[in-house]
Amino acid sequence: MKGLGALSISLPVAGSAVSSFAPVRLVDGPGRCAGRVEVFHNDKWGTVCDDNWDFTDAKVVCRQLDCGMVVSAPRRARFGEGQGPIWLNDVHCLGTEAALSECRTKGWGVHGCEHGEDASVVCSGSGISDLGNLRLVNGSDPCSGRVEVFHDQRWGGICTDGWDLAEARVVCQQLGCGVAHSAEGSAQFGTGDGLIWLDAVECTGTEGALFECKVKFWGAESCKSRGHAGVMYLDLGSSEALRLVNGPHRCAGRVEVFHSHQWGTVCDDGWDLNDAAVVCRQLGCGTAMSAPGLSGFGEGSGPIWLDGVSCLGTEATLTECSFKPWGHHACNHVEDASVVCSGSGIASIPKLRLVGGLGKCAGRVEVFHNNNWGTVCDDSWDLSDAAVVCRQLGCGVALSAPSSAQFGWGTGPIWLDDVSCTGKETDFFECPAKMWGSHNCHHGEDAGVVCSGERIESSSTEKAGDTGG
Incomplete structure (x- = not known):
């Protein structure tokens, strides 16, 4: 990055954009499109605190680096703790900015954070979203076997170094296999062609998908054991x-x-x-x-x-x-x-709302789960699904079921995917769908609904998104 120090960067006013432009990079990820966020200011690279860090902020970083769309906006130093100054805190982007430094912040170097709170970004150009392509092979049933991920047109394994029940739980949850019984190694399910894509996977066990865990990516030459990770689903003794x-x-x-x-x-x-x-x-x-x-x-x-x-x-x-x-x-x-x-x-999630429209009966579909509002992916989204939402909200019949984030990109988790309602259900949560948080989507695929009960021209009605949950 020779010569970056010569850039003219104006001093910010607190609460305003910190400059017209400052270089940004992603560090310690598998490539230039995933990693810890760092910005260049005052001749030094520094990090960004994760206070209020979300998808909208990450979207700007992905655009600035020409890295595609946002996959996730991890917090808590997901890609390791940085060094040197923490340049930005309380970043508030609209999502339309051309550079992160055009977003509102507290100002350069103003924070109450430590590097354990460094913000990160994963963009679609990183290939990390490939971890949605996950399978179990060489097991006795569909929910047991050697864990493999698909990357660079090839299936490869996961190193057993550090592999335990927490990681196995996430794999089982992502695949819809329920409770993990044990985390196995190569002796149980073999090594396949020997290719290992991932190493040092660290999950808490609560993640909805493997790409949310800490992990070393693509070509894990550091795998000491050379063992291949596997999973055994909860069995009942014999083959049941x-x-x-x-x-x-x-x-x-x-x-x-x-x-x-x-x-x-x-x-x-x-x-x-x-x-x-x-x-x-x-x-x-x-x-x-x-x-x-x-x-x-x-x-x-x-x-x-x-x-x-x-x-x-x-x-x-x-x-x-x-x-x-x-x-x-x-x-x-x-x-x-x-x-x-x-x-x-x-029983605890009868909460459903439409956000981003001009009234309570049109907008992006959001559901409340695990103390967070999140969105619904538009995979298979149609009028039957929209009909249930409109009925539940007392908004009449469904006029349309817009896809591709017609009412704007949501933030936070994508809670539901592959929703498949018959249209006769009285409660949206009775409809079949993947497990909570299990999806292969990004917020550009957020599902929407327009109901007949209140026309979207009704601008006098407060937006659903402003009412909270």
């Missing part, structure tokens, strides 16, 4: 396993059991809260809230493994209950049994 499918996350959905190397469903004959209680307990999902029958979360496929299930409600696993022999039934998939557990959060 249990999961909930097509719900908004792992604690609500159609009940499926794994038997004889194949996933299958449970018939709803006699299905009740006692049976559901056992499923919720077994999956670590709290207590049973409801036990829907008649394929409440959609019809399954493949075998119907269990029928006539009769639990006392105190059993530790579903296979301890009485039922007909495996595969013996007089049912079809219209009768598939389902469960909603308290751990799903459905």
Whole structure:
């Protein structure tokens, strides 16, 4: 960056843009489009504090570096702690600025932060979003095996150095496989062609996807063990396993059991809260809230493994209950049994709003989960989904279901993806979707709704986004 010190940079007024332009870079990531944010000022590179750091700020950085769209805006020194000055704090960008230094801040060097709060950015040009392409191979069932990610047109493994149950939990959650039973190494699932893409993965276990964890990327020559990480899904002794499918996350959905190397469903004959209680307990999902029958979360496929299930409600696993022999039934998939557990959060998330329109009945769809408002990805988004939103908000019928962030890019988490409503549901959270936070989207794909109950020309109505949650 020779010669950068010769740039003329004006001194800022607190609360205003810090300069017309200052160079920016991303450091300690896998390439120039992901890493810790650093800006050049007063002949020195310095970092940015993560106070109020969000997608809108990261969007400006990605644009300034010509790195595509925002994948995430990590905080807490995700790519390591910087050194030297902390130049910026309380960055507030509109998202339209050409450079980070055009955004409002406290002013150069004014902060109460430390380097453990350094802000970071991951842009689509980094390739980190490739971690959405994740699979398990060489296992005995779809939710066990060697973990592989797809990058540079090739599948590769993850180094076992530091690999433990926290990382395995995130993989299982991202793949919709429920609870991780163990974090395995090469001895269990082999090494494939030996290629290792990722090293030093560090997850807390609460992340919704692997790319949210700390990790060394693409070509992990530092892998000391040369071992390949794997995952074992929670099994029930022998080959049976249990999961909930097509719900908004792992604690609500159609009940499926794994038997004889194949996933299958449970018939709803006699299905009740006692049976559901056992499923919720077994999956670590709290207590049973409801036990829907008649394929409440959609019809399954493949075998119907269990029928006539009769639990006392105190059993530790579903296979301890009485039922007909495996595969013996007089049912079809219209009768598939389902469960909603308290751990799903459905009871605590009746919160839904439309943001960015000119009234409460048009705008970007946002849902409240885990104490945060977040958006909905537009994958598969259509009028059936919009119809449920309009009905729930008392806004009449759906006029359109705009995609591609027609009402502006949201910030924070993308909570739901692949929403698939029939249009008849009374509650948006009854619709099938991927697990909370599991997606392969960015905010440029935020879903929207326009309802008939209040025309978007009604400018006298306060924006939904201004009402809070």
